[in-house]
Amino acid sequence: MTNQDSKVLRRNLLAGSAAVLAAPAIVGTALAQDKVTWKVQSHWPKASGSFNDSLVALAKELDTRTGGRFKLETFGAGEIAKDREIYNIVRRGVVPMGTISPAYILGEAQAMGLFYGVPGTLRETWEMLQLTKNLGIEKLVNDELAPKGVVMKAEKAYPTEVVLRRKIASAADLGSLKIRSAGTMLEYLAAAGASPQQIAGPEIYQAISTGVVDGAHWGAAIGALSMKFWEVARFHMKPALGITNDAWIMNKAALDKLPADLKLQFLSLLEERYFLRSVEYLQQEAIALNTGKAKMNVEVVRWPDDVLKKFAEASTGILKKEEAKGEISAKGTKALIKLMTDLGYV
Structure with missing residues (x-):
C-alpha cells in the first residue's frame, strides 16, 4: 500500500466514524421536528366565551411555543359529538382530545363529583384550585381513568350562577320553574x-326563549352574555350555586405517543393555563355582569332566604x-371537609 493509499483509507475511515457519531444527532434532530395535529371536540358552542378564550387561546399558545410543531384543530359543540359523547369518542381514539364538564360523566370515577364541584361547599375560585391540584382531587380522578385509557386535566375553576325569566321571592315561586x-x-x-x-349547550337559548325552561346556568355572567341568555332571562341570581371545574380530556395512548418534548410542553401549558384562565375568568365575569346591567337591563337578584336554607340542606x-x-x-370528601373546616365554613 502506497502512502497515498494509506492517506485515502484514513480519510475514509475518519469520514465513516464521523458519520456514525453524527447519526444519533441527525436522528434526534429528525425526531425533534416531528409535527402533530390533534382534533379537539369541545362541549362549548363556538358562541360560548370559553371556546375562544379557553380552547382557541390554548391552541394559539401551543402552536407558538412549539414553533408550529403541535397544532390543535378545534370543533364546536356537536360538530363531531356533544356532551357525554365527547368522553366516548376520546376514549375510543376517534379524536385524541376534547373539552368536557365533569358533570356529564359523574359515573366514570368515584371522585368525579368532587372534581366537578359539590354545590354549596366552596365559595371562592382559589379554593377549588387548592382542592383540585394541591389536595389531590384531580389525581384521584386520573387514578381511576387511566385504566380506561383517558386522562383529564382541569381547565378552569369558575362560579356557576342561574339566570331566570322572572324574579322570584320565595321557594314557592321557584317551585313553578x-x-x-x-x-x-x-x-x-x-x-x-x-x-x-338537562339540555345541551347549543339548545339552551332556544329552550329559554320558547319557554321550554324558565332559566339556566352555563357558567355565570360570561356564559349568559356570550350565549345571549340575558336577552330572554334578565334576572341573574346570586350567590353562585357553587364553584365548578371545566376539563380537558385526552386519549391516554395518543398522549403517550407524543414526542417527549411536545408532551412536556403540552402538559406544562395545561397546568399553567388552569391558574391563569381561572383568574382571568373572574375579571371577565365582572366585566360581563357590568355590561349586562348597563346595556341589557340585567338585574342581580339574591336567592330568597328559604331557598338558601334548602340549598344548604341539599349540599349536606x-x-x-x-x-x-x-x-x-x-x-x-375528607380533603374537601378539611378545607371547608380550615376556611370556617363548617
Whole structure:
C-alpha cells in the first residue's frame, strides 16, 4: 500500500466514524421536528366565551411555543359529538382530545363529583384550585381513568350562577320553574323545589326563549352574555350555586405517543393555563355582569332566604352521597371537609 493509499483509507475511515457519531444527532434532530395535529371536540358552542378564550387561546399558545410543531384543530359543540359523547369518542381514539364538564360523566370515577364541584361547599375560585391540584382531587380522578385509557386535566375553576325569566321571592315561586342544569346541580336545584332539566349547550337559548325552561346556568355572567341568555332571562341570581371545574380530556395512548418534548410542553401549558384562565375568568365575569346591567337591563337578584336554607340542606346530603361512593371518594370528601373546616365554613 502506497502512502497515498494509506492517506485515502484514513480519510475514509475518519469520514465513516464521523458519520456514525453524527447519526444519533441527525436522528434526534429528525425526531425533534416531528409535527402533530390533534382534533379537539369541545362541549362549548363556538358562541360560548370559553371556546375562544379557553380552547382557541390554548391552541394559539401551543402552536407558538412549539414553533408550529403541535397544532390543535378545534370543533364546536356537536360538530363531531356533544356532551357525554365527547368522553366516548376520546376514549375510543376517534379524536385524541376534547373539552368536557365533569358533570356529564359523574359515573366514570368515584371522585368525579368532587372534581366537578359539590354545590354549596366552596365559595371562592382559589379554593377549588387548592382542592383540585394541591389536595389531590384531580389525581384521584386520573387514578381511576387511566385504566380506561383517558386522562383529564382541569381547565378552569369558575362560579356557576342561574339566570331566570322572572324574579322570584320565595321557594314557592321557584317551585313553578323549570331550570336547565347538569350534574349534581340537578339534585341541588330539585331540593330547593325547582324542576331541573338537562339540555345541551347549543339548545339552551332556544329552550329559554320558547319557554321550554324558565332559566339556566352555563357558567355565570360570561356564559349568559356570550350565549345571549340575558336577552330572554334578565334576572341573574346570586350567590353562585357553587364553584365548578371545566376539563380537558385526552386519549391516554395518543398522549403517550407524543414526542417527549411536545408532551412536556403540552402538559406544562395545561397546568399553567388552569391558574391563569381561572383568574382571568373572574375579571371577565365582572366585566360581563357590568355590561349586562348597563346595556341589557340585567338585574342581580339574591336567592330568597328559604331557598338558601334548602340549598344548604341539599349540599349536606350531596356531600354525604359523595363520601359513600367508595374508598376513593371518601378520601376526596375528607380533603374537601378539611378545607371547608380550615376556611370556617363548617
